[in-house]
């Protein structure tokens with residue numbers, strides 16, 4: 001089935017509307033009344049007020065397509081097939097209404113029925129929490145999924161510390177061994193493993209416990225459902241695209257970038273493709289963030305915007321684009337998205353102006369950085385040194401936004417090395433300072449999926465959690 005991204009988004013909302021859900025507009029990317037979150041990073045992040053009972057929704061069944069930003073995925077952009085910093089999360093939510101019995105067959109119907117997406121059932125796999133025998137039974141006996149397509153995983157327990165939590169079930173699409181980045185017999189080659197073959201498209205959380213501040217788990221007074229499906233991922237499957245980027249959501253941006261570049265073409269050189277993808281992702285993120293009221297600055301959200309714009313510009317440079325250019329892509333972003341999100345077209349001139357201003361400032365920083373780099377190189381040469389110090393490379397990074405590679409390549413051209421160990425040490429020291437400064441800002445009480453992704457950065461003891469979870473669901 002060939003569908004446009006707009007059709008897929010609309011079908012999702014229509015499907016759940018037919019099942020009694022009220023359709024909510026996407027909330028702003030900027031969290032309202034929630035100091036624990038920098039950006040809205042999922043559909044459920046906007047539904048907290050319903051799940052914690054502080055607001056009673058008109059309808060206990062809700063569906064939406066939510067604009068989301070995840071900065072923790074920034075390094076993945078352009079490298080994996082499936083990550084952006086900005087994406088849309090299709091979601092359906094039950095606030096104490098339906099539970100597993102309804103949501104599992106619905107998800108299956110939406111994905112596989114000819115009336116809806118019509119995906120090939122043989123390509124679909126699910127993961128479940130090992131003790132969640134209900135979910136297993138529903139997938140196997142009610143939906144009819146063979147046992148070989150159901151993987152039991154200890155990790156399938158959604159818990160971000162204090163707050164609602166429960167087992168979850170994720171749905172994967174098999175993109176075939178030809179799209180894999182690990183060998184067929186690699187231990188990670190299974191749905192839920194670290195591989196590019198089994199693409200996670202949908203996460204369904206069965207929120208039935210409350211994780212208390214004292215570490216105990218109690219049953220929630222009513223059970224909730226929250227789900228999240230990445231629009232770009234499911235569209236990549238529908239449009240038979242190798243990555244999220246070769247879809248109608250990104251290709252017009254990439255085509256326009258080709259025109260602005262120095263004769264570069266997409267899908268010719270792997271490193272260039274990474275640059276094209278980063279630019280396409282970042283311009284969407286900054287366009288929507290600015291349309292929602294964020295502005296570049298030196299801290300918090302503003303700093304994220306600044307970093308995204310600078311990264312995009314550096315990648316533009318890699319494609320031979322001189323000077324400010326990112327703002328010239330805003331119109332394309334607005335056109336692609338306007339059927340569901342008119343905000344970028346509506347504020348196009350303003351968004352362009354903010355981005356261009358920031359780019360112009362960065363171009364100045366960049367040229368002073370290049371001057372500094374030149375003088376560091378000539379000093380090193382006249383001192384007969386063989387390398388630039390890591391401290392200098394770090395200064396270029398920290399003050400002028402030069403990624404290590406840029407300094408390294410310039411040094412290399414001049415026959416010099418760079419002290420990478422010292423650079424890394426400076427980097428670690430800075431991260432440590434930032435970590436200390438962040439402190440307790442990110443309260444664990446929030447349903448912040450980003451926290452899930454940084455759990456191994458010692459936010460809390462994951463193994464302890466696994467032991468706690470094992471005592472549940474008996």
Ligand code: ATP
Nearest residue numbers: 073082083084087200201202203228229230233449
């Ligand atoms: P992954 O393991 O691939 O990083 P995730 O488990 O972190 O994904 P969830 O937190 O479960 O993702 O979010 C729900 C859905 O949102 C995912 O199943 C996926 O379809 C989509 N999604 C998550 N992160 C991204 C991203 N950075 N870019 C695009 N889509 C995303």
Ligand code: MG
Nearest residue numbers: 170192200203
């Ligand atoms: Mg995942």
Ligand code: MG
Nearest residue numbers: 170200202203
């Ligand atoms: Mg997931």
Ligand code: MG
Nearest residue numbers: 070073083453
């Ligand atoms: Mg993730």
